[in-house]
Amino acid sequence: MRKNKVLVIEDEEDIQNLLLLNLESAGYKVLVTDNGYDGLRIAREEMPEVILLDLMLPHMDGLEVCRRLKSDSRMKNIKVLMVTAKGEEVDRIVGFELGADDYVIKPFSIRELLLRIKAIIRRDFGEEAESMKVWKHEGLEFDFAAMQFRLDDKDINLTATELKLLAEFIQNQGKVLSRENLLNNVWGYEFEGYNRTVDTHIRRLRVKLGRYSDIIHTSRGLGYKFNVE
Helix, strand or coil, X not given: CCCCEEEEECCCHHHHHHHHHHHHHCCCEEEEECCHHHHHHHHHHHCCCEEEEECCCCXXXXXXXXXXXXXXXXXXXXXXXXXXXXXXXXXXXXXXXXXXCEEEECCCCHHHHHHHHXXXXXXXXXXXXXXXXXXXXXXXXXXXXXXXXXXXXXXECCCHHHHXXXXXXXXXXXXXXXXXXXXXXXHCCCCCCCHHHHHHHHHHHHHHCHHHHHHEEEECCXXXXXXXX
């Protein structure tokens, strides 16, 4: 049985060894490098399912690595989990804007990290594609089979997480979805303190919805509702 590949781009040797030991024990094939240049090369050659990407790297920082990954047609669908000591929201927002799928802040729990990797790999559109092939509303069109969103007949580049988030809203039109619901259904985990992740992605998704941004309503104290009425 083929093992899922995880590429670790991390310059701290202790963390490299910790991740290598635990990821291999969890059944992954692990690739490790300490810099962004080699990380991009290995990603291109090995095409891992997930990249654990430190932001503070020598020579080329993690944000630039993420930008190059997501602008490459071959590698753009590789899932990127940012692993960083930076807790400031601006760093996470920039990472999400570049296409990162998730983040975890050092020091992190190995159990949480493994859960996030499993959730990222599991994140797909099989159920939605079976139940609804194409959803349309005025100038909006979501093709579940092709995993593509169109606005006024133009393809809009959504990240894998934004696509999953929009699919979740479409599947639950008119229902208020709490941040906890969205974390569990879209990201695949429930961890206290990560509600800001949901808010950040919804802000970015609203921008990409353009003139339809208000289709995602904020229900104060409850969550969000997707309403086309």
